[in-house]
Amino acid sequence: MVTAMHMSDGLVNAPTSLLFGAVAIVGLAFCLFRARADLDDRTAPMAGLVTAFVFAVQMINFPILPGASGHLLGGALVAILVGPYVGAVCIAIVLLVQALLFADGGLTALGTNVTNMALIGVFTGYGIALLLRGLARRGRGGLVATAFVAAFVNTVVASLGFVLEYAVGGSGGAALGTVFGLMVGLHALIGIGEGVITAATVGAVAAVRPDLVYLLRGSAPALVRKEAAA
Structure with a gap:
């Protein structure tokens, strides 16, 4: 059974693991610094x-082809709901807990x-969500399409x-x-499931509390106007 997207130990050599470990540390440090401005009562x-939700849903694999399955990555979901900096920290926490407690993804990876x-x-x-924010502001249908x-x-x-890392030091x-063909092909299929889950989740949040959707901040989209009028 092939599962995606977690990399396991041994897929890339030690120098490549160290290189991208440094990239991850620097990237997360920057996100932590910027996240302070985004964290508020909402x-x-x-x-x-969203961290708990992504953690739970990532533990569930859905079939995409015979012998292959995938799970939610959650990148667009967290970015749309809490912003990219806080969202990156959320996903990193999920990955750390999964690696330490469930061996889902290797520690060296x-x-x-x-x-x-x-x-x-x-x-x-x-x-991508920013590019489509005009569509998202038109109403819940536009937001759902943007999320997908x-x-x-x-x-x-x-x-x-993954392909880049394998090209640098694949073993x-x-x-x-x-x-390249396997990863892109499989993840194009996984992306459909990812899109459905993300669209459904973002749509559900927006239906109840559109003011909690980070992507809609700084504007008066149809969703928020409707909520205020109600």
């Missing part, structure tokens, strides 16, 4: 909730997994992080072209 409780899912995935998802597209793209781009014995 964001802090939501951050705890923690830096690569954080780089792929907490940094590349979160910031790609938020970048952002989640799909963040899943595929995060898989390219699995497979050809780079094979790794």
